[in-house]
Amino acid sequence: MIITLIRIFIIFIPLGFALQVSQPYRVVGKEGEVxxxxxxxxxxxxxxxxxxxxxxxxxxERICSVFVNLSEPYFTTDGTxxxxxxxxxxxxxxxxxxxxxxxxxxxRCEIEILFPPPYVRGVGKGTVVYIQETxxxxxxxxxxxxxxxxxxxxxxxxxxxxxxxxxxxxILIITSCSFILQFIICxxxxxxxxxxxxxxxxxxxxx
Numbered sequence: 001m002i003i004t005l006i007r008i009f010i011i012f013i014p015l016g017f018a019l020q021v022s023q024p025y026r027v028v029g030k031e032g033e034v035x036x037x038x039x040x041x042x043x044x045x046x047x048x049x050x051x052x053x054x055x056x057x058x059x060x061e062r063i064c065s066v067f068v069n070l071s072e073p074y075f076t077t078d079g080t081x082x083x084x085x086x087x088x089x090x091x092x093x094x095x096x097x098x099x100x101x102x103x104x105x106x107x108r109c110e111i112e113i114l115f116p117p118p119y120v121r122g123v124g125k126g127t128v129v130y131i132q133e134t135x136x137x138x139x140x141x142x143x144x145x146x147x148x149x150x151x152x153x154x155x156x157x158x159x160x161x162x163x164x165x166x167x168x169x170x171i172l173i174i175t176s177c178s179f180i181l182q183f184i185i186c187x188x189x190x191x192x193x194x195x196x197x198x199x200x201x202x203x204x205x206x207x
Contacts, residue, residue, distance in 0.1 A: 051066055
């Protein structure tokens with residue numbers, strides 16, 4: 001009985017040692033991105049571990065989770081909110097992107113040492129991550145661009161409204177020119193027809 005208890009104690013005693021994970025108290029993100037680091041110990045040689053990030057003080061809303069082989073310490077995850085970073089000696093540095101103002105909350109790091117044994121796990125107390133909202137105020141460039149677009153649309157609208165006028169002016173000019181030309185031709189024909197009649201009258205008077 002005593003030997004059995006000793007064996008159980010030897011087997012399960014490593015599980016009693018929780019991994020100590022420490023995090024900064026507060027970090028501020030900008031433009032939907034924030035840098036977060038989690039330190040852990042002991043700092044002995046590690047080969048395989050699991051890194052997870054949870055949102056909320058007691059919730060289990062997992063933001064990202066990744067298995068890392070320390071031979072390639074860089075990692076990245078996909079999703080609406082993604083995490084990327086690297087693991088160095090006793091430290092996980094990650095960048096969380098895709099966050100919004102409503103994602104301001106407490107974020108906790110969970111680190112699991114998978115190899116070499118024994119398996120140990122630790123969860124940090126959490127970091128308050130504050131995400132600044134980006135105001136939707138127009139910039140000077142956007143104002144000038146919108147103003148130029150508005151002026152262009154107004155000019156196009158005026159052109160559309162005055163579209164038939166140039167054609168009407170051209171028709172009036174052509175019509176006026178044709179009338180003037182016809183008048184000149186008629187006058188010339190009349191003058192040319194009067195010339196023989198005058199010459200005939202002059203010859204009759206001579207007789």
